[in-house]
Amino acid sequence: MPLLLNLSAAPALDRLMAETDTRGLEWSLQGHAAQSAWPTIAGIGSLAGAGESEISFAVSKKYLQALLTSQACAVIVTPEIDQACLEAEPGWFDRVRVLCNNPYLLYARLTQWFERARQPVVDASAPAIHATAVVAPTAELGEGVRIGPGCVVEEGAKIGARTVLEAACLIGRDVDIGEDSLLHPRVTLYARVQIGARAILHSGVVLGADGFGFAPDHHQARGGWSKIAQFGRVVLGDDVEVGANTTIDRGALEDTVIGNDVKIDNQIMIGHNCRIGDHTAIAACVGIAGSTTIGQRCTLGGAAMFSGHLTVGDDVHISGGTAVTSDILKPGRYTGVFPYAEHADWQRNAAVLQQLAQIRRRVRSLEQGASSES
Amino acid sequence: MPLLLNLSAAPALDRLMAETDTRGLEWSLQGHAAQSAWPTIAGIGSLAGAGESEISFAVSKKYLQALLTSQACAVIVTPEIDQACLEAEPGWFDRVRVLCNNPYLLYARLTQWFERARQPVVDASAPAIHATAVVAPTAELGEGVRIGPGCVVEEGAKIGARTVLEAACLIGRDVDIGEDSLLHPRVTLYARVQIGARAILHSGVVLGADGFGFAPDHHQARGGWSKIAQFGRVVLGDDVEVGANTTIDRGALEDTVIGNDVKIDNQIMIGHNCRIGDHTAIAACVGIAGSTTIGQRCTLGGAAMFSGHLTVGDDVHISGGTAVTSDILKPGRYTGVFPYAEHADWQRNAAVLQQLAQIRRRVRSLEQGASSES
Amino acid sequence: MPLLLNLSAAPALDRLMAETDTRGLEWSLQGHAAQSAWPTIAGIGSLAGAGESEISFAVSKKYLQALLTSQACAVIVTPEIDQACLEAEPGWFDRVRVLCNNPYLLYARLTQWFERARQPVVDASAPAIHATAVVAPTAELGEGVRIGPGCVVEEGAKIGARTVLEAACLIGRDVDIGEDSLLHPRVTLYARVQIGARAILHSGVVLGADGFGFAPDHHQARGGWSKIAQFGRVVLGDDVEVGANTTIDRGALEDTVIGNDVKIDNQIMIGHNCRIGDHTAIAACVGIAGSTTIGQRCTLGGAAMFSGHLTVGDDVHISGGTAVTSDILKPGRYTGVFPYAEHADWQRNAAVLQQLAQIRRRVRSLEQGASSES
CATH class of the missing domain: 2.160.10.10 (Hexapeptide repeat proteins)
Incomplete structure (x- = not known):
């Protein structure tokens, strides 16, 4: 994934969070950088794809391994996922991370920040209506x-x-x-x-x-x-x-x-x-x-x-x-979807489909025979 | 529904009918207005949606109640529907209506009249080929x-x-x-x-x-x-x-x-x-x-x-x-459509679908057992 | 099918084949024209649709009859199909034909030749970028x-x-x-x-x-x-x-x-x-x-x-x-497609579809009854 911004234009994590719409979200920054400068965030990536200037996120504990090995410079996790990481890997304590009650929504809001930041600057002197319109x-x-x-x-x-x-x-x-x-x-x-x-x-x-x-x-x-x-x-x-x-x-x-x-x-x-x-x-x-x-x-x-x-x-x-x-x-x-199968199996079963009403009658008739016997 | 035409541009019902393509249709105007001026028709509406300058129509007796309470200034009905209305509500006799053997087709033909009437007047002095073409x-x-x-x-x-x-x-x-x-x-x-x-x-x-x-x-x-x-x-x-x-x-x-x-x-x-x-x-x-x-x-x-x-x-x-x-x-x-159902029901039945050929064999085998017993 | 080229612009078969991309194909020209000029090929047609200035092709022996009666001035066939034609109709020996190990691919390559030949000549003096772009x-x-x-x-x-x-x-x-x-x-x-x-x-x-x-x-x-x-x-x-x-x-x-x-x-x-x-x-x-x-x-x-x-x-x-x-x-x-049927048949069978799991249970229960009896 290419970086979304040049490093020179990228914000530090604390500024990024301050400028992102976080209404309705609970969040806090964690990790050693609390005592120094927060890292610069030039983009967003998946856990596996993020480079060292990108932030990533996880929405469930099933991504624990990917979290622990991600190259991302910061990750967004729930407090619960964070706890699981800490238990699995004590060094996690020094990882830069955003604890958030809803990492997926925070990810969405961050993409919106980057989308705005990436917009080409409109030349205010250019005519607003193109000459060919x-x-x-x-x-x-x-x-x-x-x-x-x-x-x-x-x-x-x-x-x-x-x-x-x-x-x-x-x-x-x-x-x-x-x-x-x-x-x-x-x-x-x-x-x-x-x-x-x-x-x-x-x-x-x-x-x-x-x-x-x-x-x-x-x-x-x-x-x-x-x-x-x-x-x-x-x-x-x-x-x-x-x-x-x-x-x-x-x-x-x-x-x-x-x-x-x-x-x-x-x-x-x-x-x-x-x-x-x-x-x-x-x-x-x-x-x-x-x-x-x-x-x-x-x-x-x-x-x-x-x-x-x-x-x-x-x-x-x-x-x-x-x-x-x-x-x-x-x-x-x-739901109403015909389950797919290997073609020959489908053919066999689909053929019977045309006889379903008849099969039901045959079952009913067998049942009547059985009940008249008992 | 907004009126299709300004009232000033709208035709009286008799003129509207005269200008509408009624080839292949049998029709007549009914209602007290026969003795005075026919109402002005500024648009077409559904029975429930039509206002008092709009005409509406019904294609079946199942809309009887909607017909009787419609605000439309005129309605298109078959003679048969008209008869049912008269029986249900004697005041219907004074209603302005178009009796027609095919109300739906007349409705279509009326929409065509209004569509033409609504076309913006082409400025004959404007060039027929736009400068940017x-x-x-x-x-x-x-x-x-x-x-x-x-x-x-x-x-x-x-x-x-x-x-x-x-x-x-x-x-x-x-x-x-x-x-x-x-x-x-x-x-x-x-x-x-x-x-x-x-x-x-x-x-x-x-x-x-x-x-x-x-x-x-x-x-x-x-x-x-x-x-x-x-x-x-x-x-x-x-x-x-x-x-x-x-x-x-x-x-x-x-x-x-x-x-x-x-x-x-x-x-x-x-x-x-x-x-x-x-x-x-x-x-x-x-x-x-x-x-x-x-x-x-x-x-x-x-x-x-x-x-x-x-x-x-x-x-x-x-x-x-x-x-x-x-x-x-x-x-x-x-037709060939898989019937939809609540998801869990679908899942249960779809699973069996894969075994249809097998079930037919089992029924056949039961039948053979039953017949060998009798 | 209209001719693809004017006859005056159309190539003789041998030139057409020489200019067509035949990489990976084995082919040879056959028929009486080997001793005189090869026919002019102005287009491509289906066996039934080709006129006498068009080439056609067959990919299987099931088109034998269509081959024997085609008006096409030349046909592309495999050596095997050619042999079948010779056996069916001795006069076939004089037919102009292209023997090829893959007639369908040769047909595709020929369409490409004609497509290029049909392109309007670009006026090199015209600006490459239209004035309105x-x-x-x-x-x-x-x-x-x-x-x-x-x-x-x-x-x-x-x-x-x-x-x-x-x-x-x-x-x-x-x-x-x-x-x-x-x-x-x-x-x-x-x-x-x-x-x-x-x-x-x-x-x-x-x-x-x-x-x-x-x-x-x-x-x-x-x-x-x-x-x-x-x-x-x-x-x-x-x-x-x-x-x-x-x-x-x-x-x-x-x-x-x-x-x-x-x-x-x-x-x-x-x-x-x-x-x-x-x-x-x-x-x-x-x-x-x-x-x-x-x-x-x-x-x-x-x-x-x-x-x-x-x-x-x-x-x-x-x-x-x-x-x-x-x-x-x-x-x-x-594959997974619901087989279509006449609507009433579909309705009958689709209704049973909703009971498949139940029918399977009933069959199982009948089987258990049967086995407990024996």
Whole structure:
């Protein structure tokens, strides 16, 4: 792992911790450096990968051996893990470490510090709107907005303060984007899409394309279709992240609504009129058909599929690859995946699958024979 | 639901019906307004969501209660539903309503009227080709073609009359697009792709990328591959809609062919040499491997998968999530989805799945024992 | 199939073979033309589709009838197939044919010859960088690099000799692309992505978007998430092809690594920290969750899914639609697909699926009864 910062720009551990968001965390610095200078932290690494200018972390005692041998100049551990290290290796007492009740969350917060520190300094004298961008005169741009090359911002769009549009973003009529959002290159927002504050949208995202709606129309041809124009919007809450090449369609008559702090991975498809509750996280390749409602704090595993017009309640966890075809109102974990096997074994068992109802009948008939005998 | 039009621009119901395409529909206006002015219709809403300037509709008697309490200023119902309303609520006789033999199709046709009415008026004095577009001198543009910012139209491309390219569409060499088509922002058509009339292509669509073809080539390395260049085209019929981020690959030697009036949702992958019959509708996230032929008037449910080199006949309906691995020649509905369950139940049952062939043997053996006893 | 070249530009068969890469192949020309001029070859077609200026090929004796009736002016066959044709039809002796130990590979190599021959001649006097491209002054462009309209190349990017960027490609800071690569229109590479030589990247590809990483963070809200910034790169070896709209995410702390000669189809998602071994081929719509390692020379069938943190060894072949949820260390073919059936049959059998554990118990109990009787 390359260092994230040059050593000359890297902070000492105590300054790093002071500048990191540690709200909600309990932590303290330990190790011999308490009596001298704390080490300089130029990056973050895994226990095995971290070099001697990098900090690392462990979330469980099962990494004890890796902890004891890590080259990292500092490690984040829970007091309990720390105690186990001390018992295993008395020299551990002199190790520079951050005791923290939640090392994984502290790791996340540290990555955010480094991410900010790594941002190229914006040249304040450079124009905020690239010369090749096309911005409609009626668009409203907040303070500090930056618009990259090749962007198009159409009539009536509003872009909140400090929001950044990287290259080639296309912002339709009357779109409304909140403050402090980041649109990576090549995001497309159709007309009237609404985005909250602090959004992160990745390349290839398309929000607001037409929902898939057609009425059977045999007037012109047997099997013909008549398009149902789609009038709803896509509305995203605050703190939403949407991964690369994900698509969310506009509603037919109502809006498609994504709650606050919803995290959506790559290549996901969310159909028209869907509603996703706050804090729900959706892994890659999930498809959610139209008019389905997903509750709050759900996790949807990769490539899970949802039929349309369903209701999935709060705190439901769906395993990857599961097809959800009916309502789920009770919290819990749900799964439906065909177990894989060596091909010949699968073939043998799959063949019987087609006879299951028949086998059940045969078992029942055997049972009746057995019970009539006894 | 916001109104679709300002009240000042909204039509009275009788004018709306006169201007709407009602070919193939039987309809009549009913209600007390027949003696005075028909109400002004500023939009369309669901029965529950429609406000008092909006029209709504019902397709079945199960919405009777919602019909009777809807705030909509007019409703579309069948004569049969109307009769049920009259029986349930005598005051219904004074309700403004459109009796129609197919309310859902009339709803679709009305959305089309509103969609046209909502289009921003094109400034006829504005240049039809945006200053930032790059159009090759040998490209042929029909009358009324409009080309948005950042578009690239390469040598030899032909674009039919009144077709609109929104921002950042990339049109390769010798592409041929029919009349009255709409390319939403950021559609990519590789060289020689052919599109019929009245197409709607959504953002992120890629038509004509190379099919996935490689010959094993162990000359340079064990397991090596030699690319098979792809020479076919992608050919779309008339009235085709293609959803956001869908990809259709060019054929290897022959073309990949999509029939007339085929409706293709988002994030679909259609491999090289496939042929899709007229009027077939394909829901999101479907994958169709190379050289598979799908018949006319089929519906393919979301995330269904098709192996390559298959033939699926006309009027076949595949449930979402189904893997089709062999030909289907008989019309009908086909399904293959592992039913989901609470995780622990799934685990228990999935484990047995691996023993199905063995269980069948055991049942057979029990049956033989039983029959030898009797 | 249209001819690939005008007849005037088409080569005679002997010249075509001399100019085609035949390394590792054994071949000879046969047929009456040996005594006169070899025919002119203007294209390649299937046995049924080839016209009289096109060459075709057969890979197995099961195409014997098609071979004997093909209009192609020349055919590629193995000596063994040739012998079968001679026996079936004595006149075959005068047929122009290429005997080759590997007709399919020779076909692939011929397509490459035609692909090169079909390339429009680059106007050497035209500027290599389109006037509408935005190239940072610190970007390094190798000799013969061509950059299309609307491209953006950011600070510090390096583009190897003869690499072509078609329209609207977006190349982030410090990206490094090898020599002789082809980026089709509208490829997005985030900062620091590294691409080897001879890559082919199709439209809509996004390499280097953030991996999907969040730490649970209940400080602000129950169910809240804290983003883990993603610091790794995406690194592609040489000779990699990536299909349209495929996404590969950058690693969290380490890199996401794609080996040499890996072939990746459309609409594939590869999560952060994955590693894919050399020569592995991945069919469309596959999803690979984060931190999974796939070995060398694997083939992953369309829409197969892989859980995260798995290890799949070398020479493993996964059937399309299979969900891989645990390590696979032994070479071989693996499958896990629910067999489809007519819907009513599926329903009947799927219902029993939920009772499998119970049925096994009942069989066991019957067996115990039977054994206690005997």
